[in-house]
Amino acid sequence: MAKWQAYGAKNMNAKKDFPILKRRINGKEIAYLDNAATTQKPKCVLDAMDDYYTMHNANIHRGIYKISEEATEMYEKAHENAGRFVDAGFQEMVFTRNTTESINLVAYSLLPEFQKGDEIVLSRMEHHSNLVPWQHVAKMSGARLKYIELLEDGSIDMESAKKAISRKTKLVSIAHMSNVLGTINDAREIGRIAHSNGAMIMVDGAQSVPHFQISVKKLDCDFLAFSAHKMLGPTGIGCLYGKKEILEGMRPFLYGGEMIREVSYESAKFNELPWKFEAGTQNIAGAIGFDRAIGYLRSIGMDNIRDHGKMILAYATRRLSEIEGLRIIGNSRHKGSIISFDFRGIPPHDMAAILDAEGICIRAGHHCAMPLMKYLGVNGTSRASFYIYNTKEDADRIANGIEKGRKLFKV
Numbered sequence: 001m002a003k004w005q006a007y008g009a010k011n012m013n014a015k016k017d018f019p020i021l022k023r024r025i026n027g028k029e030i031a032y033l034d035n036a037a038t039t040q041k042p043k044c045v046l047d048a049m050d051d052y053y054t055m056h057n058a059n060i061h062r063g064i065y066k067i068s069e070e071a072t073e074m075y076e077k078a079h080e081n082a083g084r085f086v087d088a089g090f091q092e093m094v095f096t097r098n099t100t101e102s103i104n105l106v107a108y109s110l111l112p113e114f115q116k117g118d119e120i121v122l123s124r125m126e127h128h129s130n131l132v133p134w135q136h137v138a139k140m141s142g143a144r145l146k147y148i149e150l151l152e153d154g155s156i157d158m159e160s161a162k163k164a165i166s167r168k169t170k171l172v173s174i175a176h177m178s179n180v181l182g183t184i185n186d187a188r189e190i191g192r193i194a195h196s197n198g199a200m201i202m203v204d205g206a207q208s209v210p211h212f213q214i215s216v217k218k219l220d221c222d223f224l225a226f227s228a229h230k231m232l233g234p235t236g237i238g239c240l241y242g243k244k245e246i247l248e249g250m251r252p253f254l255y256g257g258e259m260i261r262e263v264s265y266e267s268a269k270f271n272e273l274p275w276k277f278e279a280g281t282q283n284i285a286g287a288i289g290f291d292r293a294i295g296y297l298r299s300i301g302m303d304n305i306r307d308h309g310k311m312i313l314a315y316a317t318r319r320l321s322e323i324e325g326l327r328i329i330g331n332s333r334h335k336g337s338i339i340s341f342d343f344r345g346i347p348p349h350d351m352a353a354i355l356d357a358e359g360i361c362i363r364a365g366h367h368c369a370m371p372l373m374k375y376l377g378v379n380g381t382s383r384a385s386f387y388i389y390n391t392k393e394d395a396d397r398i399a400n401g402i403e404k405g406r407k408l409f410k411v
Contacts, residue, residue, distance in 0.1 A: 014389040017042040017296075021389060028359030031394040036179050036207060036338050036385035037363055038229045041293070045232060048292035049285045059281055061258065075284050078291035079274065082239050085294050086205075086224060087215035091273035092247065094240040095282055099206040100129040102225035102240035103173070105253040105277060106202060107133035110171070112251070116142030118170040121199075123148040123156055123185070124375050125178045128368045130204045134173060143170065150375070154181035154330035161190055169199040176208035180367050180381065181330030182313075182338035184208065188219050195220070200246070206230055210297075210387070211336050212306040216241050228286065232388075233293035237286035240277070247273055254279035305388055309337035312386045316395035323402055325411055329381055340367075340381040343402065345411030348382045354405035360398055 015021045018040045023030050032040060058068040060075045083093035096102045114120075120134050124147050138145050146169075149160040156174075165172060172194040177184045191201040202223040205214060209224075210231035216224050223246075227238040242250075252259055252270060259279040262269040270276045297305065316339055320326055325344040343351055348364035355362055363383045366373045373380060384398055 017044070018389055019043055019046070025359040026357055031358075031360045031390075031397045033384040033386060033390065033394060033398060034361045034363045035230070035387035035390075036367075036383065038235065039210070039232050039387055040389065041232055041234065041289075042296055044296060045234065045289045045292045049234065049289040052285045052288045060284055061275075071284055074288050074291070075282070078287040081291050081294050083241075085214075085298075086209065086226075086239075086241055087217050088224075088241045089244065092216075092241055092244050094242065094247070094274045094277040095287060096225075096238045096240050096277075097236055097283070098227045098229070098238035099204060099225045100238075102223075102238055103129055103202070103204065104133050105240055106223050106225075106242070106250075107137050108253050109250040111137055111140060114138075114141035114143045114170055117168065118143040119146050119166065119168045120144070121146045121148065121161075121164050121169050121172045121194075123174055124150050125154070125156075125181055125183065125369070125372050126173075126175055127179055127204065127206070128370070129206075130173055130175060130202075131371065134171075148174075153332045154178070154183050155332040155334065156183070156185050156190070158186070158189070162193060165190075165193050165197050165199065167197050169194065169197050171200045171202060173202040173204065175204045175206075176214075177205075177211065177336045177338075178330070179207050179338065180340050180369050180372055180383070181332065182335040182340070183330055183332040184334040184336055186334075187221060191219060191221050207336060207338070210305075211309050213302040222246055228290040228293060231293060232296055233290040234283075234286045237283045237290050244273065247277070252276055252279065256280055258282075300388065308388060309386065312390055312392070312395065313337040313339070315392050316384065316386065316398070319395050319399040320402070323399060323406070325406060326402065329376060329378070337386040338383065339385070340383045342378055342381050343406070343411075346405055346409050348380045350409075351382045351402070351405060354408065355398065355401045358397065358401040358404070360394075360401050362398070 020040050056067050056070045058071045060072040080090050146164045148164050149157045151157050176187050187203045194201040200222040203221045205224045205226040209226040224241040229235040256279045259271050260268045261271045329340045352364035365380045
């Protein structure tokens with residue numbers, strides 16, 4: 001209990017670390033509840049990136065001068081710490097632009113491995129980033145897409161998973177935590193089913209990695225993708241974890257500078273991991289900012305972040321459930337701090353505008369999951385998503401804002 005109280009005290013002051021949260025919208029302090037889309041950045045992250053550009057700005061690797069060596073050391077330290085954050089080795093962690101690029105890297109690199117008759121298994125809750133690339137692979141290779149069905153509470157039907165994954169399955173790609181429903185899937189068990197059928201498993205960790213401790217060794221996943229900007233880091237940098245032996249056998253996704261070891265006019269030999277998959281000048285400042293974000297999260301503790309998310313989710317769920325006409329979509333027992341809802345008589349975008357007038361930031365629409373919306377029988381939802389700087393007061397504010405909207409629309 002003392003550990004939780006210590007974090008609770010820290011969290012009460014967490015907003016002071018985030019300059020943007022000092023802004024006022026329509027005369028009201030921001031209540032930022034769009035963290036599933038992107039998180040805000042603490043000042044230490046902004047300062048780290050500014051320090052790189054101000055004091056160490058140079059390209060990495062091969063520069064035999066002081067500031068290039070400093071930049072290289074900072075970039076490689078970020079690589080190492082990103083790997084440690086998910087229990088991965090240095091050579092197993094590739095920097096990309098984001099989760100979307102990480103998934104595309106795997107899809108394009110493995111494309112030659114797929115052929116007619118192979119199967120790719122996804123769930124019905126996937127983000128477009130973990131759907132459209134596999135649609136392309138299926139179209140180009142003749143492979144077939146199959147889908148794992150959902151239960152009424154928005155969780156994966158494990159019996160459906162066992163039926164969908166077969167000896168024909170080449171790869172299973174699954175969201176660890178849904179950006180719409182908040183559902184936390186049993187990626188380890190789904191991976192076990194995949195491996196028992198000779199298939200690989202890719203885990204979309206865009207929503208899960210920011211919220212609780214992840215170990216790729218314990219998950220035993222073949223690939224894990226996640227993004228810095230959803231965990232207090234900058235936009236434009238993300239990670240792909242891949243098992244070393246698999247990455248070594250994959251062809252590069254991008255070709256050019258940095259990813260090569262030797263080049264002639266006729267051919268090229270590729271660099272060692274992870275540089276084999278990092279063509280061209282990388283987002284050096286972004287990596288340094290990401291490293292500082294990881295340090296910030298570690299200073300709080302991922303277990304504390306998980307517990308805080310559970311507390312906020314429980315409180316906000318109770319407050320919103322009390323509002324007449326509001327329906328929460330996704331009620332799995334295993335859920336992260338995301339609440340999607342619809343409201344009788346108020347379309348999602350109108351709801352977002354009503355709340356914006358109160359200084360409350362939420363997301364409205366299909367959340368890059370149009371097939372899921374159709375599957376659920378809705379056109380879109382309003383979505384509130386919480387993170388470390390959110391408090392019970394923010395949950396109260398959104399509940400009060402929705403009540404104000406209900407009166408305004410007379411529903």
